[in-house]
Amino acid sequence: MSVLLADFNGIRNRLLKMTTSGQNLDSQVDALKAAGCSKIFSDKVSGLKEDRPGWNQAMEYLREGDTLVITELSRMSRSLAHLLKVVQELEGKGVKIESLRENINTTTATGRAFLSIMGAINQMERELRAERTAAGREAARARGRSGGRPKIDQKKIKQAQSLFAAGYTVAEACKVVGIGKRTFFRHKDNAEGPDSLEG
Incomplete structure (x- = not known):
């Protein structure tokens, strides 16, 4: 992960890009530099890892009114649920988010609508998982199995x-x-x- 920071017209804007170790960063760095980035933080781990010092430094650095720009949403998070949590936390701090690849910007009605749709999809996934779990329990009960761990021999x-x-x-x-x-x-x-x- 790399976080690139830049100032635009006196407003601090934080531009962030995440990648796993070993990937070629050049094209992603070039895209962010083209957007005016000047400073880079990086982690040698993927968005799947919990311990990401570069990401943590960037999060501490962000202030109200900043814009966090990422090359693509998948670089920012390990799952849809986690992505929505991160977005909610950033918006709670007054930080806007822009994704270059998906052309999403939370300062626009379209960007906010897209995130709302993602939130609805995440909620639907949770409900479907709960329904499948309940159906599995019911099927097991019908076969004479109760829930919990199998008995130890x-x-x-x-x-x-x-x-x-x-x-x-x-x-x-x-x-x-x-x-x-x-x-x-x-x-x-x-x-x-x-x-x-x-x-």
């Missing part, structure tokens, strides 16, 4: 405990019988807890 727990008592580490014992370490500790008789056992 006590035989496996005892096997893992025996292996542990025989000198295996918790991790080794759990791997051999096919259970998780948390399951082992949840069912471990007289164990002081995970920190007391090697694993």
Whole structure:
């Protein structure tokens, strides 16, 4: 990710571009420089990562009345829901957003309408997911299954405990019988807890 900053007619405008490590930045940088960008912040990670120092610095730098210009919306966020959250946060700070590729500008009625449509699509996706989840539960119930985790085979727990008592580490014992370490500790008789056992 790179964030390019510039001043236009005395108004600070922040121009931002995000990219994953290894991508050629030249064409994206050129597009933003053509829009008047002069300063660059960059991260060597994609928009999918949480820890993005360059992005965080740009967000701290933005002030009311600024415009954040990006080469394309997909560079700014990891999902539609996250994009809408970022847009809402920026608009809450009084920061406008412009995307060069999609030709979206939140200072225009068309740009605001586009973001409203994206918000409606995101809401629809959430509702469809909820409907599919409910339908899946109903189908499972009809087949005689209830929700939640499947019941643990006590035989496996005892096997893992025996292996542990025989000198295996918790991790080794759990791997051999096919259970998780948390399951082992949840069912471990007289164990002081995970920190007391090697694993």
